[in-house]
Amino acid sequence: MIQMKDISKTYENGTVALERVNVEIGKGEFVFIVGASGAGKSTFIRLLFREVLPSSGTLIVNGHDVVNMPKSEVPYLRRGLGVVFQDYRLLPDKTVAENVAFAMQVIEAPRRRMQHSVNAVLDIVGLRDKYKNFPSQLSGGEQQRVAIARAIVNNPALVIADEPTGNLDPETSWEIMDIFKRINASGTTIVMATHDKYIVDTMKRRVIAIEDGKIVRDEAQGVYGYEN
Numbered sequence: 569m570i571q572m573k574d575i576s577k578t579y580e581n582g583t584v585a586l587e588r589v590n591v592e593i594g595k596g597e598f599v600f601i602v603g604a605s606g607a608g609k610s611t612f613i614r615l616l617f618r619e620v621l622p623s624s625g626t627l628i629v630n631g632h633d634v635v636n637m638p639k640s641e642v643p644y645l646r647r648g649l650g651v652v653f654q655d656y657r658l659l660p661d662k663t664v665a666e667n668v669a670f671a672m673q674v675i676e677a678p679r680r681r682m683q684h685s686v687n688a689v690l691d692i693v694g695l696r697d698k699y700k701n702f703p704s705q706l707s708g709g710e711q712q713r714v715a716i717a718r719a720i721v722n723n724p725a726l727v728i729a730d731e732p733t734g735n736l737d738p739e740t741s742w743e744i745m746d747i748f749k750r751i752n753a754s755g756t757t758i759v760m761a762t763h764d765k766y767i768v769d770t771m772k773r774r775v776i777a778i779e780d781g782k783i784v785r786d787e788a789q790g791v792y793g794y795e796n
């Protein structure tokens with residue numbers, strides 16, 4: 569699903585965020601990316617959907633050559649991915665259903681299929697009854713559920729999440745993690761950057777630790793390994 573070879577990223581101001589990173593992530597894996605603040609986790613995540621480009625190295629995501637693809641191919645890369653952020657990033661003037669449907673309008677899905685898919689993903693995240701609400705009428709956990717519904721509505725092979733529980737209390741975080749677990753159980757690959765030690769230690773999934781832009785640990789059933 570993801571092949572990263574010798575990837576380095578130096579930002580315009582000279583900050584080295586990643587240095588010669590090599591990683592392979594297979595289809596259906598659930599991978600946590602951990603590390604201290606500023607270690608390079610977000611940069612790693614943002615490379616995957618081409619929000620930033622590497623300074624050197626090669627990166628294949630879901631069959632797309634992220635570094636060398638023409639601009640016209642970028643939408644095809646992103647259609648195969650769902651992305652979830654810490655701050656939800658919902659459109660405030662659209663309802664729950666419209667926020668989710670918007671991700672399908674972008675790919676010009678037929679109207680009937682769209683309605684069916686929106687209902688199906690709202691069922692998965694347990695928010696069917698709130699489809700008419702606006703984001704401001706939802707709790708943080710509910711907003712994150714909508715963001716997850718939006719991320720999976722086009723059946724992506726890969727879901728990428730950057731601190732998805734960062735703004736949520738422990739109980740709500742677990743509800744969100746249960747949804748990610750279910751999505752993964754259906755075969756979707758998940759790559760998640762997180763600071764949540766308890767979640768990482770409890771889930772016992774693959775853990776990739778980044779320090780100063782380098783991978784320092786990669787364990788199949790890893791632990792968080794840092795003090796919170």
Ligand SMILES: Nc1ncnc2c1ncn2[C@@H]1O[C@H](COP(=O)(O)OP(=O)(O)OP(=O)(O)O)[C@@H](O)[C@H]1O
Pocket residue numbers: 579580581583584585603604605606607608609610611612
């Ligand atoms: N757009 C940018 N321009 C310049 N430097 C940047 C940019 N984005 C990130 N950096 C720097 O790159 C390094 C890695 O940042 P990154 O956001 O990837 O870390 P992180 O591990 O996600 O941190 P956090 O846990 O605080 O989100 C840091 O030193 C950061 O200051």
